[in-house]
Amino acid sequence: MIALHFGAGNIGRGFIGLLLSEAGYDVIFSDVNQELVQELQKRGEYTVTLANETHDQVVVTGVSAIDGTDLEQVASTVAKAELVTTAVGVNILKHIAKGIAQGIEQRIAAGAAPLHVIACENAIGGSSQLKAHVLEHLSDEAKAKLDQFAAFPDAAVDRIVPIQHHEDRLAVTVEPFHEWVVDESKMLKGYRVIEGVHYVQELQPYIERKLFTVNTGHASAAYIGNLLGYETIQQAMADEQVVDQVRAALAESGGALIARYQFDEAEHQRYIDTIIERFRNTELTDEISRVGRSPLRKLSPNDRLVRPALLAYEAGIEPKQLAKVMAAALRFDVKDDPESVELQQLMQQAGVSETVAKVTSLEADHPIHRMVVASYEAASAK
Numbered sequence: 001m002i003a004l005h006f007g008a009g010n011i012g013r014g015f016i017g018l019l020l021s022e023a024g025y026d027v028i029f030s031d032v033n034q035e036l037v038q039e040l041q042k043r044g045e046y047t048v049t050l051a052n053e054t055h056d057q058v059v060v061t062g063v064s065a066i067d068g069t070d071l072e073q074v075a076s077t078v079a080k081a082e083l084v085t086t087a088v089g090v091n092i093l094k095h096i097a098k099g100i101a102q103g104i105e106q107r108i109a110a111g112a113a114p115l116h117v118i119a120c121e122n123a124i125g126g127s128s129q130l131k132a133h134v135l136e137h138l139s140d141e142a143k144a145k146l147d148q149f150a151a152f153p154d155a156a157v158d159r160i161v162p163i164q165h166h167e168d169r170l171a172v173t174v175e176p177f178h179e180w181v182v183d184e185s186k187m188l189k190g191y192r193v194i195e196g197v198h199y200v201q202e203l204q205p206y207i208e209r210k211l212f213t214v215n216t217g218h219a220s221a222a223y224i225g226n227l228l229g230y231e232t233i234q235q236a237m238a239d240e241q242v243v244d245q246v247r248a249a250l251a252e253s254g255g256a257l258i259a260r261y262q263f264d265e266a267e268h269q270r271y272i273d274t275i276i277e278r279f280r281n282t283e284l285t286d287e288i289s290r291v292g293r294s295p296l297r298k299l300s301p302n303d304r305l306v307r308p309a310l311l312a313y314e315a316g317i318e319p320k321q322l323a324k325v326m327a328a329a330l331r332f333d334v335k336d337d338p339e340s341v342e343l344q345q346l347m348q349q350a351g352v353s354e355t356v357a358k359v360t361s362l363e364a365d366h367p368i369h370r371m372v373v374a375s376y377e378a379a380s381a382k
């Protein structure tokens with residue numbers, strides 16, 4: 001029972017690797033970070049600490065790692081695995097597709113058992129996106145057989161895992177809360193149930209609820225907190241004016257979700273309240289530079305700000321606070337974040353309106369575009 005997991009980073013070690021190991025899998029990580037790979041190979045185990053009062057610890061044992069740049073090794077590991085998972089970042093999926101495709105070709109040639117490939121990224125349709133990239137690397141013959149040999153169920157994963165600063169390179173501290181939801185309708189007949197995974201027939205409400213609440217709220221805390229000079233989410237969430245703004249953003253995205261999926265209002269409010277408490281967990285230190293990372297991705301049309309704003313607008317809600325968060329995101333200036341650097345260059349060259357149109361795909365005559373620009377200009381005038 002081998003699970004190959006791409007990305008031995010924060011969520012890879014702190015959630016997916018841990019859960020799969022507890023579910024009985026022999027977990028093999030694939031990563032391009034050589035130091036991480038060598039350390040995992042050498043020690044074969046690592047410690048996960050829960051950010052609760054008692055700092056409970058679990059030692060994840062029997063893990064190994066392969067070099068993600070070694071295409072042959074990646075393909076041969078895909079060929080022998082029962083499950084492939086990823087947590088590399090949605091924009092990296094195209095880079096791991098070739099190894100997965102070659103592994104699937106080997107499985108087809110050997111008549112192997114079907115493989116499940118589950119992308120655990122913060123994106124709508126992550127596994128479907130990975131499947132599209134894999135298809136680009138398959139022969140016509142393999143393309144025709146793909147659905148017999150591999151399935152790519154989409155998923156939603158939720159656990160806050162900050163950037164780690166331990167002396168022990170593999171140690172990882174995570175919040176106690178966790179949720180992994182998988183689209184059961186895409187699983188192949190007779191699939192092995194992974195203990196700890198919640199299988200649902202329709203994933204869309206779950207992934208949208210997660211992305212447009214947890215991640216919308218997180219991005220709001222990060223971008224508003226950044227403007228106020230805070231460095232961590234915990235510092236920002238200790239400021240009630242930030243909390244009020246996060247709540248205002250979540251009232252807009254929540255209104256959109258309730259209208260779209262008929263969620264129970266009181267239950268959704270409890271979901272929001274729990275998330276606010278998770279952001280406030282002072283047992284964690286989560287840097288705003290991590291939560292706000294890749295602002296171009298976060299401002300893209302299907303992500304946590306623009307999409308819920310559009311859904312809110314369609315539901316008759318004016319997404320003023322989400323527009324304010326987008327305006328704040330335009331000021332996210334972090335030198336070692338390539339997307340932040342690109343965004344700031346674009347702002348300098350093209351100005352606010354053109355930048356908004358380019359990164360959000362909201363044209364200049366769209367009411368939300370106008371709200372973002374107005375909010376940006378109002379803040380500049382202060």
Ligand SMILES: NC(=O)c1ccc[n+]([C@@H]2O[C@H](COP(=O)([O-])OP(=O)(O)OC[C@H]3O[C@@H](n4cnc5c(N)ncnc54)[C@H](O)[C@@H]3O)[C@@H](O)[C@H]2O)c1
Nearest residue numbers: 007009010011030031032033068087088089121122160161
């Ligand atoms: N950290 C969280 O709280 C959290 C929670 C839910 C979902 N996620 C999602 O999980 C994904 C990973 O996030 P993270 O916080 O763990 O980031 P991370 O940077 O800690 O981990 C990503 C890992 O992927 C590796 N990687 C990069 N290119 C690779 C390749 N070609 N092959 C194999 N490995 C490669 C990196 O070296 C790194 O170790 C993102 O999509 C993120 O949105 C993160």
Ligand SMILES: O=P(O)(O)OC[C@@H](O)[C@@H](O)[C@H](O)[C@H](O)CO
Nearest residue numbers: 122157158159160161215218291
């Ligand atoms: O990983 P990103 O960059 O999409 O978003 C940053 C955080 O909001 C995110 O990693 C959360 O911690 C996570 O999604 C919680 O489940």
